[in-house]
Amino acid sequence: MRISKYIADTGYCSRREADKLLSERRVTVNGTPASVGTLFNEGDDVRVDGQTLQVRAKKAGRKHVYIAYNKPVGVTCTTESAIKGNIVDAIGHERRIFPIGRLDKDSEGLILLTSNGDIVNEILRYENGHEKEYLVGVNHEISPEFLTGMARGVIVHDQMTKPCRTSRLNKFAFRIILKQGLNRQIRLMAAAFGYRVKQLVRVRIDNIKLGHLKLGQWRNLTDVELKGLIPGRTEW
Structure with missing residues (x-):
């Protein structure tokens, strides 16, 4: 090879x-x-x-692949091979994998991928309550009114976003934790208050953290992470 x-x-x-x-x-x-x-x-x-370098050993007893990837800006979350910079080519995994959910091209950070199509909808359902945590940099100073308004909900794609949690990181950055994933949701929510998102990084999906995973690198999910993602499931 x-x-x-x-x-x-x-x-x-x-x-x-x-x-x-x-x-x-x-x-x-x-x-x-x-x-x-x-x-x-x-x-x-x-x-x-x-x-x-050494090739990582495959997880014994697993039928499918489950990985965490630190997606760089510019990589598109699609399996379409005709699209330049698609996430499948960027990772170059030996198995056929596809992303669980999406992270827009201009954003970076944690995204999960798998070879198990049966599990995707189970993970993505809003009612399962999976949290997604983001660190966001914007072009204006963070105000209490902005954080409160974001947390209460904003009309995006003709629907009100679900209540979420927000907190100030510094003068131009904040943390937001969502339980849904509308297309370009955070960017559109911020725009409703006159803010433009300059940087957006997803650092956590439920119990799975980005941690020290370097930009452009991936790793296999641990058994503990998989069990926390879908409690009660025994076959992977």
Whole structure:
């Protein structure tokens, strides 16, 4: 396989990011700088900035893949291969996976993906009460009235948004926790008060946190995270 696919399979970064690392001559194979066309053979010693990479072992007993991905700005949450910068190509996973929900192209942060289509609707249903937490930077100073108004609800797409929780982070940033996911919801909510979102990062989906996962990297969900996401489910 190509060395970029091997790097992506380790979970270190996406294929696109791997190609960038290769072009910057930061990858070595058996001590020799690698290029985009370099092939990986079993037993090769692959390093990025001197750090040895190893493919992550698959979770025993699981039929499907469940991963957390730190999506960069510019990646589109679609499986359409014709769309440049689609999330499937960005991750480069060996299994056929698709996103659970969406995170718009101009936003970054945590998104979950899986190969299990049967579970998607179960996770997305509003009545399941899954929280989604975001850190948001805007172009005007945060006011108490703005936070209160956002928390109470705003008309978006001809419907009132559900009550949510908000808090001030600093002069131009706030935290918001939602239990629904309308298209571009936070941006449209903020716009209703005359604010423009400059940066939007999702840092948590229910019990699953972005943590120290680097931008462009992914990891497998743990058993504890899966059980917390859908309590009572025993087959994955």
